[in-house]
Amino acid sequence: MMSEHCQKTGRKIIHIDMDAFFAAVEQRDFPQYRNKPLIVGGSPHSRGVVATCSYEARQYGVHSAMSSAHAYRLCPQAVFVKPRFEAYQEASMRIREIFADYTELFEPLSLDEAYLDVSDTEILQGSATLIAKAIKTAIRQKTQLTASAGISYNKFLAKIASDMGKPDGLYLITPEQGPSFAEQLPVGKFHGIGKVTAAKMQALGINTGKDLKQLPLAALQQHFGKSALHYYDIARGIDNRPVNNHRIRKSVGVETTFAQDIKARGEILNKLQQLLGQALQRSDEKQLDAQTLTIKIKYHNFVQITRSRTLPYKITAASVTPAILEDLMKNTDIGERDVRLLGITLSSLDNKTTHAHQQLDLFNDFGVTAQASNIWNADEYDKHR
Ligand code: TTP
Ligand code: MG
Numbered sequence: 001m002m003s004e005h006c007q008k009t010g011r012k013i014i015h016i017d018m019d020a021f022f023a024a025v026e027q028r029d030f031p032q033y034r035n036k037p038l039i040v041g042g043s044p045h046s047r048g049v050v051a052t053c054s055y056e057a058r059q060y061g062v063h064s065a066m067s068s069a070h071a072y073r074l075c076p077q078a079v080f081v082k083p084r085f086e087a088y089q090e091a092s093m094r095i096r097e098i099f100a101d102y103t104e105l106f107e108p109l110s111l112d113e114a115y116l117d118v119s120d121t122e123i124l125q126g127s128a129t130l131i132a133k134a135i136k137t138a139i140r141q142k143t144q145l146t147a148s149a150g151i152s153y154n155k156f157l158a159k160i161a162s163d164m165g166k167p168d169g170l171y172l173i174t175p176e177q178g179p180s181f182a183e184q185l186p187v188g189k190f191h192g193i194g195k196v197t198a199a200k201m202q203a204l205g206i207n208t209g210k211d212l213k214q215l216p217l218a219a220l221q222q223h224f225g226k227s228a229l230h231y232y233d234i235a236r237g238i239d240n241r242p243v244n245n246h247r248i249r250k251s252v253g254v255e256t257t258f259a260q261d262i263k264a265r266g267e268i269l270n271k272l273q274q275l276l277g278q279a280l281q282r283s284d285e286k287q288l289d290a291q292t293l294t295i296k297i298k299y300h301n302f303v304q305i306t307r308s309r310t311l312p313y314k315i316t317a318a319s320v321t322p323a324i325l326e327d328l329m330k331n332t333d334i335g336e337r338d339v340r341l342l343g344i345t346l347s348s349l350d351n352k353t354t355h356a357h358q359q360l361d362l363f364n365d366f367g368v369t370a371q372a373s374n375i376w377n378a379d380e381y382d383k384h385r
Contacts, residue, residue, distance in 0.1 A: 255343030
């Protein structure tokens with residue numbers, strides 16, 4: 001008992017997150033984009049969205065998941081480029097090789113971030129801070145990119161910490177600081193509390209970790225069901241989730257059978273959006289970071305089809321644009337045949353998929369074609385330059 005307790009409280013967890021990842025790779029590979037507002041994503045004259053942007057562009061209020069058209073209004077002088085996923089995957093492979101030099105126990109969350117458990121690492125006197133520094137240096141040397149590191153005794157605080165010093169940051173939250181750190185944190189920043197749950201908490205007058213801490217477990221259970229214990233713990237800076245290098249695929253699904261078959265495309269799109277909202281709420285409760293979206297359609301004659309798409313980042317209400325749903329509805333009989341059931345499933349990536357090749361279906365969204373330059377060309381958007 002004793003040793004298990006010590007092991008849990010005495011862990012050393014590092015969270016590494018690359019800075020402005022896609023944009024930093026573009027600025028590395030194309031020196032002409034350096035020190036400039038650079039936006040990676042869809043064309044500003046399409047319905048596309050911003051994947052990410054350089055820190056120079058962030059000063060204008062541009063951020064991930066905003067429409068490219070909006071970004072263009074905020075910062076018309078920015079350079080807009082299409083994503084080059086192969087380059088990002090290549091960099092991602094390099095950083096994972098570096099992680100493996102320090103510990104076997106690392107868990108990639110996406111191309112640009114991972115948790116590392118260095119509790120049993122003996123190099124550098126087993127100092128998590130020195131290890132994090134060494135990893136940052138190795139990343140810079142091997143990829144010419146910068147990363148931010150967060151160090152703490154659990155995953156949730158390590159992740160919060162990596163955000164604190166960005167860019168090129170190194171931030172430590174000690175076991176002594178953890179509980180008070182959690183107290184002052186807005187609930188929306190907690191792991192596993194998404195927008196929907198945060199709004200529900202705010203409606204109950206719970207805005208920070210401190211507010212959350214006031215509620216007894218029973219009250220939390222009444223409002224939040226199975227997630228209550230997790231919320232109870234994180235409000236106290238406690239998170240015993242292990243760093244998992246064999247992540248299993250998890251999923252949540254919702255579906256609905258209509259009292260009467262439906263057919264109109266617009267109505268079906270609306271229903272899918274409603275189902276997506278419900279699925280996101282459930283994945284939020286289960287703390288599932290989903291990257292794959294699947295729609296299920298059962299026609300009036302019980303013939304059933306599914307269509308899937310994997311995004312290179314976490315699925316949220318903002319990241320699933322109507323364009324993505326419409327794209328999933330392509331090559332189906334939606335609009336032509338009566339539909340009796342619709343369903344949405346969100347699933348996580350297992351590490352095998354994360355490690356090897358994510359399906360980079362987003363190529364379609366961004367209209368990426370195989371060409372030497374990835375800048376959106378003049379007739380695509382930029383008639384002013
Ligand atoms: P993030 O780590 O969230 O962002 P970032 O690395 O660009 O910037 P930061 O310095 O704040 O960490 O996401 C990593 C990459 O994932 C990002 O470079 C592009 C991609 N991405 C999207 O394509 N769409 C999104 O909505 C988000 C959030 C990220
Ligand atoms: Mg990042």
